[in-house]
Amino acid sequence: MNAPNNVVANLRRLTRHHLFWPVAALVALVLACGAYSPGFLDVTVADSHLFGQPVDILRQSVTPLLLGLGMCLVIATGGIDLSVGAVMAISLAVSLTFIDANGPGTATALTALVIGLITALVIGTFNGFLVTVLGIQPFIATMILMVAGRGVAMLVTKGQITTTASPAFKSIGSGFVLGVPTPVVIGAVVLAIVAVLVRRTALGMLVESIGINREASRLAGVRATGLIWTVYAICGLLAGLAGIVYGAPTMAADANNIGLMKELDAIMVVVLGGTKLDGGKFSLAGVVVGSLLLTTIERAVIIFHIPSQVTPLFKALVLIVVCLAASERLRRAVTGLLPVRRLQEAS
Amino acid sequence: MAGRNVRRAGAAALAALSLAALSACSSGSGSDEGSGDELISVGFSQLGAESGWRTANTESVQASLTEEAGFDLTFVDAQQKQENQIKALRDFIAQDVDVIAFSPVIETGWDEVIEEIKDAEIPLVLVDRTVDTTVEDPYVTWIGADFKQEGITAGEWVKENAPDAKIFELQGTMGSGAQVDREEGFDSVVGEENIVGKASGNFTRAEGKAAVEAALQAYPETNLIFAHNDDMGLGAIEAIEAAGKVPGVDIKIVTIDGVHDGLQALLDGKFNYVVECNPVFGDQIADAIKKVYAGEELPKETIVVDQAFESITQEELDARLY
Known part of the structure; x- marks a missing residue:
């Protein structure tokens, strides 16, 4: 007699988990794609590497994942970083301009990667400086580079779209490591590093404490300034990596379009994953689920033969449904209706 | 004065x-x-x-x-x-x-x-x-x-050389002049019934590639891709090659713009027809x-x-x- 009750209680607890609805939406969407278009779920080995729609989704979700991981930490401190899209453009512009000047060798490609990442790290540090030392509101501080960053990227490329050829650099975005797409490997490694860094050390807890109550955490001896600064630097670094992973396959530094509006994608995957915008507790697993969901929605639009004119509407609908389902207040309102029904059933 | x-x-x-x-x-x-x-x-x-x-x-x-x-x-x-x-x-x-x-x-x-x-x-x-x-x-x-004329020129080639093609149309940024007019011109010539599907690739290589990856699954009968610009067509090449097919042969590609990389693809036989948008x-x-x-x-x-x-x-x- 207790068993069914336990199941119900467990189910209820499960649906209250912050990841339940995003995961449910993701699974439902993938299964719907599979049902609508047979073969969607197939993963085969072609040319000794993995091939199939799920592989494509994994590869493409790496860009929002990298952006989201950095954004998640920033948001946990109660801040926001609007500059990530522009940082993507800058780091790619710097890397490709370097390759353009130095030829296509593997060593050059590696140097270009490092230079691009260092540039991104410097920009992130600059954001952190504005936020912590100068005390500028994160929204405004990072908006400076969101607006001006593309101008910087244009300066680097001299207003042109620098197109080069470097197989080694290109493989960062389109190559394979032991049959697995390189971006997926990069995403997994970065995720593991960030997870270990924030969950196996006190770093994550300290960051959360700043987001929950900065003054209280200061009184408790947390050095907020240094931590926040670090978090913005990491966010910038990851945005630079995202720009290179996203742009490397094209080998074209398009300062106007690379990473355009991606800051909104980053914020969306963080929020979809159950991290609140006002700071405090954050969920890295949520970022993973959020970026997979976002990428799957974009793909489902084509699989379902949805006309391009209404794709934004379809995206919005899915996201609204997920947010509504995850809303505690709405759930309480709905469960508030349930006892009434139970009474009616009893009588 | x-x-x-x-x-x-x-x-x-x-x-x-x-x-x-x-x-x-x-x-x-x-x-x-x-x-x-x-x-x-x-x-x-x-x-x-x-x-x-x-x-x-x-x-x-x-x-x-x-x-x-x-x-x-x-x-x-x-x-x-x-x-x-x-x-x-x-x-x-x-x-x-x-x-x-x-x-x-x-x-x-x-x-x-x-x-x-x-x-x-x-x-x-x-x-x-x-x-x-x-x-x-x-x-x-x-x-x-004249964007519309460019679309018509591309459409006429398709009508003449691949009249029974199953066409997937790779649209530019929705609402831009180039997208609206090129689509109108092309569709008016080849006819809606030959176009199996459309999706936007925002005029960029990365999004063009993603759209074609999905399109190969969603519209497996596709044997011709019309891209509103070269860059999306170049993205399509990557997606088609990754799927083990031969661009330009298994799936023909028709694009508009005629930038250097696009014409290089034409030279390599990966594009079949390029309408220039002459700057x-x-x-x-x-x-x-x-x-x-x-x-x-x-x-x-x-x-x-x-x-x-x-x-x-x-x-x-x-x-x-x-």
Whole structure:
């Protein structure tokens, strides 16, 4: 007699988990794609590497994942970083301009990667400086580079779209490591590093404490300034990596379009994953689920033969449904209706 | 000062607009008898450098409006800001140039400055883009590409060479002029029934690739892809190759633009047909400005001559400016 009750209680607890609805939406969407278009779920080995729609989704979700991981930490401190899209453009512009000047060798490609990442790290540090030392509101501080960053990227490329050829650099975005797409490997490694860094050390807890109550955490001896600064630097670094992973396959530094509006994608995957915008507790697993969901929605639009004119509407609908389902207040309102029904059933 | 201005402006205006009433002023100026030794002063306001196409367009304008060709060019780059462009136009009026030419960054908001240009009686030539204004007869002539015609040209090739093709159309940024007009032109020729699906790739390689990856799953019967620009077509190549098919053979690719990388793909046999959207029409601009200055009648619209390529040689590719 207790068993069914336990199941119900467990189910209820499960649906209250912050990841339940995003995961449910993701699974439902993938299964719907599979049902609508047979073969969607197939993963085969072609040319000794993995091939199939799920592989494509994994590869493409790496860009929002990298952006989201950095954004998640920033948001946990109660801040926001609007500059990530522009940082993507800058780091790619710097890397490709370097390759353009130095030829296509593997060593050059590696140097270009490092230079691009260092540039991104410097920009992130600059954001952190504005936020912590100068005390500028994160929204405004990072908006400076969101607006001006593309101008910087244009300066680097001299207003042109620098197109080069470097197989080694290109493989960062389109190559394979032991049959697995390189971006997926990069995403997994970065995720593991960030997870270990924030969950196996006190770093994550300290960051959360700043987001929950900065003054209280200061009184408790947390050095907020240094931590926040670090978090913005990491966010910038990851945005630079995202720009290179996203742009490397094209080998074209398009300062106007690379990473355009991606800051909104980053914020969306963080929020979809159950991290609140006002700071405090954050969920890295949520970022993973959020970026997979976002990428799957974009793909489902084509699989379902949805006309391009209404794709934004379809995206919005899915996201609204997920947010509504995850809303505690709405759930309480709905469960508030349930006892009434139970009474009616009893009588 | 007023007298000198009236005379010079009068000469230009006479030339441009053939106003018989001002003919008395022209006898003394002597500048309306062809270019002669005197240079035609031209103020050109480019909207910025948002794409490789635009850069090639700028280079072409600067290469054509030279002193040797009889022009005194003042070139101002607006860096994609309307206020910069309006400021440049007012500077041109103050300098009292003979002809003003510009590519407006957006369509609206030009009423006041175009009125000022009209008042100064300086003929205006629009390049590439048009304006939406309440001013009557705002410009003498417009020179630019006809996106719809480009779509029609691509469609006609498909109709002739692959009449039974199952077409997937890779659209540009939804709502942009190039997307709307190229799609309208292409669809009107090949017919909706031959188009199995459409999706937007936002004119970029990365998104074009993603869209085609999904399309190969969603529309497996596809054997021809029409992309609204070369970049998305290049993305399509990567997606098709990753799926183990041969671009240009298993799935034909037709694109518009004719940028260097696109024509390279044509040379490699991965594209089947490329309709050029020619940015190198500085010579046509120069020609039009000379005619405007000489007071010849010009059509309201001058369509830039676009080529279309079924094949290209390495030499031809190397010889191209962009």
